[in-house]
Amino acid sequence: MRKLYIFDTTLRDGEQSLGITLNVHEKLEIARQLVKLGVDIMEVGFPASSPGDFESVQTIAKEIKGITICGLTRCVQKDIDVCAESLKYSESPRIHTGIAVSPLHMAKKLRLQPEQVIEAAVAAVKHAKKYVHDVEFYAEDAFRSDRPFLAKILESVIAAGATTVNIPDTVGYATPWEYGELISFAKNNVKNIDTVRISVHCHNDLGMATANSLAGIAAGAEQIEGTINGIGERAGNTSLEEVIMAIYTRKQQYNIDVNINTKEIAATSRLVSAITGVPVPSHKAIVGANAFMHASGIHQDGVLKEKQTYEIIEPETIGVPRNEIVLSARSGRAALKHRLGELGYTVEKEQIDPLYAEFLKLADKKKEIYDEDLHVLMGFNVGGG
Ligand code: KIV
Numbered sequence: 001m002r003k004l005y006i007f008d009t010t011l012r013d014g015e016q017s018l019g020i021t022l023n024v025h026e027k028l029e030i031a032r033q034l035v036k037l038g039v040d041i042m043e044v045g046f047p048a049s050s051p052g053d054f055e056s057v058q059t060i061a062k063e064i065k066g067i068t069i070c071g072l073t074r075c076v077q078k079d080i081d082v083c084a085e086s087l088k089y090s091e092s093p094r095i096h097t098g099i100a101v102s103p104l105h106m107a108k109k110l111r112l113q114p115e116q117v118i119e120a121a122v123a124a125v126k127h128a129k130k131y132v133h134d135v136e137f138y139a140e141d142a143f144r145s146d147r148p149f150l151a152k153i154l155e156s157v158i159a160a161g162a163t164t165v166n167i168p169d170t171v172g173y174a175t176p177w178e179y180g181e182l183i184s185f186a187k188n189n190v191k192n193i194d195t196v197r198i199s200v201h202c203h204n205d206l207g208m209a210t211a212n213s214l215a216g217i218a219a220g221a222e223q224i225e226g227t228i229n230g231i232g233e234r235a236g237n238t239s240l241e242e243v244i245m246a247i248y249t250r251k252q253q254y255n256i257d258v259n260i261n262t263k264e265i266a267a268t269s270r271l272v273s274a275i276t277g278v279p280v281p282s283h284k285a286i287v288g289a290n291a292f293m294h295a296s297g298i299h300q301d302g303v304l305k306e307k308q309t310y311e312i313i314e315p316e317t318i319g320v321p322r323n324e325i326v327l328s329a330r331s332g333r334a335a336l337k338h339r340l341g342e343l344g345y346t347v348e349k350e351q352i353d354p355l356y357a358e359f360l361k362l363a364d365k366k367k368e369i370y371d372e373d374l375h376v377l378m379g380f381n382v383g384g385g
C-alpha cells in the first residue's frame with residue numbers, strides 16, 4: 001500500500017495566523033500531542049526569525065524523538081546556519097529551505113533575475129546538505145510560476161541534493177484540476193523527480209485547499225502539508241484532519257494509507273484551539289461541534305435506524321465518544337421517543353402523539369430541548385394526565 005506522509009506545519013505556517021504567537025511551552029504541548037496523533041514530520045518554526053522561535057525549535061528538537069523535526073529557512077546561509085544549530089539535538093532533522101519562483105514574486109518581491117533565483121536555491125540546498133541529509137526545497141508560489149522555469153529550478157535543487165520538493169499553491173488560487181495538472185507536470189517534466197518525494201502545500205483562499213491537496217496526491221504526491229483545524233495565513237492552510245479522513249475513508253479503494261492514530265484527532269483539534277485561541281467553527285468538517293450531531297427529524301429517524309444513513313465516519317474513529325441527536329422543533333417522534341427511552345421512560349404508542357404535541361409547543365419557544373425539559377414534560381403528562 002502506498003504511504004502518504006503527513007507533514008504538520010501547525011507550529012510554523014499555522015502560527016503565522018493573524019493574532020497567534022505561541023511560547024515555547026505552548027509549542028511543546030502541541031508538539032507532544034502531534035506525536036500522539038502520529039504525524040510523520042512536524043515543522044516547528046522558522047528559527048532565524050526570532051530568538052523565541054529558535055528556542056522553541058531547539059527545545060522541541062531536544063525532547064521529541066522518533067519523528068522528523070523540521071525548521072524553515074529562506075535561501076540565506078545565515079538562516080540555514082541558525083536552523084541547523086536549532087535542530088542539532090534532533091534524531092531526525094530536516095531543513096526546509098526555499099525561495100519564490102513566480103515571475104511576480106521574483107520581479108517585485110525578490111527583485112532578482114530568474115537565473116539568480118536558481119543560483120540562490122542551489123547554494124542554499126548545498127549549504128543545508130552540509131548539516132543534514134534530509135533537505136526539503138519549497139518553490140514558493142509555484143502555482144503561478146512559468147512551468148519551464150519551475151522544471152528547471154526543481155531539477156537544479158534535486159541535483160544539489162534536495163530529498164523532498166514542495167510545490168505550493170501559496171496564495172490558494174488553484175482549482176483541483178489545475179493543481180493536479182501542476183503535480184503531473186512536475187512528475188512528467190522534471191528530471192530525476194522520481195528520486196525525491198513530492199510534497200503538496202495548499203492555502204485555502206478559495207476554500208479549495210483540501211480538494212487541491214487530494215488532487216495533488218492523486219497525481220502522485222507522497223507528502224501533504226497542512227495544519228490542525230486549517231489555521232494559517234489569511235484563510236488558512238489545508239486542514240490535516242480533513243485530508244487524513246478523506247484518505248482513511250477510502251484507503252482500500254485507492255490503495256493508499258496514512259500512519260495516523262485517528263482517535264487523537266478530536267483531542268488534537270481541541271488542544272490547538274485552546275492554546276491558539278482560534279475557535280473551531282461549529283460546522284467545520286470532521287472537528288466542528290456539529291460534525292456528529294443530527295438535528296432534523298428525517299435525519300434523526302434515519303440515524304436511529306441505521307447510523308450509516310447520515311454518518312460517513314463513526315465518531316469514535318476520531319475520538320468523539322458518540323453522535324448526538326439534538327432535540328429541537330425540527331425533531332420528530334422517533335427522536336423524542338428514543339431520548340425518553342434513554343432517560344428511562346417507557347412511552348406507550350397512544351401516549352406519543354399528545355406528548356409530541358406538548359414537546360413541539362415547548363420546542364417552538366426554545367432553540368434546543370434538554371433532558372431537564374423532557375423530565376418536566378414527562379412530569380406534566382404523568383401528573384397532569
Ligand atoms: O505557502 C508557502 O508557500 C509556504 C512556504 C514557505 C513553504 O508556506
Ligand code: ZN
Nearest residue numbers: 013170201203
Ligand atoms: Zn504556506
